[in-house]
Amino acid sequence: MALRERLSVAAERLRDLSLRRLLMLGFGTLVLLLLLLALLPGGGALMLFPAIVTQLLHAALLLALAPLLVGVVRWLKARLLGRRGAHPFQPWRDLRKLLRKQPVLAEGASPSPPPRPMWRWRRRWRRR
Incomplete structure (x- = not known):
């Protein structure tokens, strides 16, 4: 073939x-x-490919503008209530700050919590 x-x-x-x-x-x-x-x-994919790229760009734009919309709504709500309010870009600043954080582990700690005994889980569920 x-x-x-x-x-x-x-x-x-x-x-x-x-x-x-x-x-x-x-x-x-x-x-x-x-x-x-x-x-x-x-x-027929030559006509399909630009449509898919356009949809991907549209989704990326919506994801990028979502925090800005939240910030504008919060700012406008504060202004209508007679307060100063945070800057509309504040959600973006919060996201940037959260993404820069590193996990903190104690020297002798493991990354996952220790498993609980199964009898504790069963007893907990029976109470409800």
Whole structure:
């Protein structure tokens, strides 16, 4: 089987996959498969690829603007109540501060808490 035939068979299988299975593949694999579809001669993926990129950019923009919207709502609410209110970029500052934090462990501690005995769990559930 020639490479072109193999690619066309793979493209047909990809078109038959459901969206749920495509999302389970992983982002890198999905992008690679879409690029392979775009390279196929006469494939309809050339029209599909820009649409997918546009949707991904739209999702990234919404995720980036969500903290700003929260900040603007909080600021406006404070102003309407006669208070000064925090700057609208405050949620972004909080996120940046939280992302820079490092976990703190004691010298002899393990990263996970010690397991509880099973009889404690059972007794706890029986009380309810």
